[in-house]
Each structure stands twice: as C-alpha cells, then as structure tokens.
Amino acid sequence: MLSTLLIGLREGLEAAIVVGILVAYLVRVGRRDVLARLWTGVGLAVALALGVGAVLTFGSYTLTFEGQEILGGSLSLVAVAMVTWMIFWMQRAGRGLKRALEGDIDRALATSSLWGIVAIGFVSVSREGIETTLLLWSMVQSFGDAPSALLGALLGLALAVVLGWLIARGMVRLDLRRFFTWTGALLIVVAAGVLAYAVHDLQEAGVVPGPFSAVAPIDAATGAVAIGLAAVPFGWAFDVSAAIAPGSPLAAILQATVGFMPRMSWIQVFAWTGYIVVVGSFFVRGARSHRVVARVAGSAAPVTQGTA
Template identity: 70%
Template sequence: MLASFFATFLIGLREGLEAALVVGILVAYLTRLGRRDALPKLRTGVGLAIALALGVGAAFTFSAYMLTFQAQELLGGGLSLLAVAMVTWMIFWMQKAGRTLKAGLESGVDRALRGGVWALVAVGFVSVAREGVETTLFLWAMVQSIEDQADALLGAVVGLVVAAVLGWLIARGMLRLNLGRFFTWTGGFLVIVAAGVLAYAFHDLQEAGALPGPFGAGAPVDPATGLVLTGWAGFPFGWAFDVSSVIAPDSALAVLLQATVGFMPQMTWLQVIAWAVYVAVVAPLFVRGVRGPRRPRETEPSATPTASVADAASPAPLADAAPAAPGAVTSTAPAAS
C-alpha cells in the first residue's frame, strides 16, 4: 500500500543520504589529497559497515521467529525504544555538529593516513556503521509496526537505493540539492514518526506484560460487560479511545495514519501519553535548533562552483534558502572512480 511504502521510503532516503554524504566527503578529500590509492581501504571499511547493518537487521528478524509471543513483543518494544533514542540523538547531533562534519571527517582521514593499513578501513567503517545500525533499527521497528510489511520493506529498500544514487550525483557535481532544507523538513517528519514508533513500543511492552495495560490482569474492566474501559473511565491503564467502528484498522486511512503519525484506531492511555510527551518535548527543541544560530546572509552570493559536497552536508536553518546559502549543494566535488 502506498502509505506504508512512502513512510519507510522517506526514512530510507533521508538516512541513506546522510550516509552517502559522509562517504562522499571522505572520497572527495582523499581524491583532493591525491591519495586515490587509499580508496580501496575506505571502500572496505564502508562495505564492512553495510554488512554489519544488514547483519543486525537479519539477526533481529530471524531470531524473532524462534521466540515466544511474549518474548517477541519484549524484543520489538525494547528495540523500538532503542531506535527512537538513536534517531532522536542523531537528529540533534546533526543540528549541532553538522557544520563541522567535514572538518571532523577530514581530520580523521589525516590521522588514518599516518597510521597503518587498517586505520583508514576503520575510518570508513566507523563513519558509516553508526548511521547504518541506527537506520536498520529504526526501519526494523517501523516495519514491525505496520501491517503491510512487504510494502514497508520495499519502500525502505527503494529509499536507500535512491539515496545512494543521489549521493553519487551530488559528489559528481551533477545535481544541485538544498540539503539544509531537505534535512530540516525530513527531520521534522522523523520527529513525528519517532513519536509513533515510541507509542507502538509501549503497545508491544503492554502486550508482553512489561507495562500495565488493557492486556493484563490489572486493566480497568466494566463489571457489567467485562470489557476494558475506554476513555477517562479507563485512565491510566485502559483504552484512551476506540474509533475502530469509524476507521477500520485494516483500511488505507488507518495504515496511512499509523505509518506517518503513529495513530491507531484503538490506542491505550500509555501510548497516547508517550506520543504526546515525546512531541511536546522534542518538537520545540527541534524547532529551536532550526531557528538557532543563523549565519548572516551573504550580500553577494558566491557563484564559485568549487565548494565540496561536505559543505552542503550541514543541515542549515530553513530560512537559508538562497542558492548559495549553507546547505545548498552547488558543488562539483572531485569525482572518484
């Protein structure tokens, strides 16, 4: 279904493009130094990082089939919490450290070139592994929370492939893209998606009995009907609402809402509280970071085409929308074979 595909596609595109830009920075710097002989070592490190990310995803997927239902829910809930924590950290890390990302990576390359063979392999591995494992965990948690898992997985794969192609085109200087604006808007989208994944994590943990809820013995029950109470009568461990009669759980609208904002036709109070608290805390901090330290606008935008791809990798404030503003890719970074 299109809703499941689009949500994971956008996440795969954003997270994959971050990794692609990191690789582009490293390749461009080595090329500029005239050390193309070191590129195979860098590619080895990047390949190992990709293999690690795929291995983590495969391990979680196949190991879940051998667990009991309760253990599966505990695993899903725990990994979803970890994925939300990692994604939230990465969003704010990019806001804070994005503008110095190029310098940090190039400094790491300089140190690696003075070291042994494995030093540059380690730079490629570490630079991509963190992004890769975070992306794997987050996409795994999202796919598990969506009913149409095949389309969700396809969307993630297509997003990653498109990100790799875009990263290659940017590094070759064949594509202009305002990365500041791209990362700002997709970062805002990720905040909402992460809130939904967090809510689903609470649902899994309640089903597993790790948290009190309508699935356990402590649920508030209507003595007349024996059903778990809904609304304020069910606070705090019953159902917050149940609109299944209006929005069918397997309908296209329900899938769209769950894949984007984490809404389910029937949600527990703990899910709603977790979603609301996360958005109330993280969204204002994200907006403050976007509106944070602004760079003075250039009086005469530079037309020089020699800025490296890394100069555009920093998520600039949304207001910096001029073609030469920080975050806009106008680069023709040295191409690497």
C-alpha cells in the same frame, strides 16, 4: 512504503554524503591508493547492518509470544533513542561535518595507519546502517506489511545513492540544511509512532501496565476494559475500530505517517504526545538558533558539497 522511503532516503543520504566527503578528500590529496580500504570499511558496515537485520528477523521466531513482544518493544525504544540522537547530532554537527571527517583522514594518513581508513569508512556508515536497520525492523513489526515497508526502504536508499552522487558531482544543487530540517521534523513524528507501538508491545507482554494487565479499569456495563476519561491511566484512550478498521489501508497510512492506531491506550497517547512536545520543542529551538547563526555568518546560500 512512504514512511520507510523517508527513512531510507534520509539515512541513506547522510551516509552517501559522508562517503562522498571522504572519497573527494582522498582524491584531492592524491591518495587514490587507499580508496579500496575506504570502500572495504563501507562494505563491512553494510554487511553488519544486514547481519543485524537477519538476526532480528530470524532470531525472533524462536521466542515465545511474550518474548517477541518484549524484544520488539525494547528494540523499538532503542531505535527511537538512536533516531532522536541522530536528528540532534546532525542538526548540531552538520555544519562542521566535512572538516571533522577530513581531520580524521589526515590523522590516519599522518600516522601511516592505512587500516585506520577502513575504520573511518566502517564507523562513518555503520552508525546510519544500524540505526536504519533497527528502525525499519521496528516499523515492519508494527505495520505487519513487510514487502511494502522493505520496498519503500530500498527505493529510499536507491534514491539517496543517486542523489548523493549527483550532489558530489555538482550536478544537483540542494540546500541540505533545509532538507535535513524538514526530514528531521518528519522523522520526529515517525519516531513518536514507533514509540507508541513499542509501548503497545510492552503492554501486551505485561512489562508495562495497561489494558492487557490486571490493573486495567473495567466498564461495569460491558465487562470490557474501559474506554475514555474513565479509563485513565491504564485503559483505552479511544477505540474507533468501527470507523477505521485495523489493517485497512487508511489505518496503515495513519499509522505509518503519524503513528495513529484505531485503538490506543492512554499510556500510548501520553508517550506519543510527550515525545512530540518535548523533542519537537528542542528541535524547533535548535533550528531557529541555527538560522540565526547562518544569517550572521552570511551562509544562507544553498549547500552543494556535502555539508549540512
């Protein structure tokens, strides 16, 4: 629940800020008459996200076990890619987001393309909607506790809507740059866990070599797949199932927060570590450079009006 609440809050607040910027600008330029079209686009984006979720949930039931594992692993990889792109996009473009959105509105109004307002609302929200749907679906598959995961996501989205409304009204002062930096760092850890589980799914399906395939090293003493250094690269890196039972509350918390599973293959460990090191390094470098720019520009004050 904690992990999906974070995702719902982060992605929902991004969407809420975008919608808040668009609504505030249309009101400021005296075009309340096209607000209905903007909300139509937002509604279509939400419907698309729900539709994607329904197709993934009910469509997977008709697949074989291998098909389900391949689908789950592949979509988890897509979700990780989208989350990674969105983290860096927000880090890079957040400061100019308000200006870019207002420019889109100006162009749509100047060309009398009022249905362009629908498209702006749709595109602005559908990106976060589909990304959130894929990531939540992947996490539900890996955690196996759909009610708690979905409840956390709904709580996060509800909190994001309330927080976005309060920010737009000027009732809450929030340093969005710092918020997105910290949540971005946490999302990198979450995405690394989703990546590790995607590898697990693909290994079970036989797409990626590992403990479930013929190339797995066998322990001569036990006849089971080897564990530890002797199992590199296609065996188990470790197995602490005796100390942390799979499916236990502790195992669920560790998997939801840091992507840890009681038994992980070497390729899972390599994927998790590589993602944290590579993506984390670029993220920290980008955060430091943005802080330097902020100091030079004298913009260290908390952001209150939908800019990051």
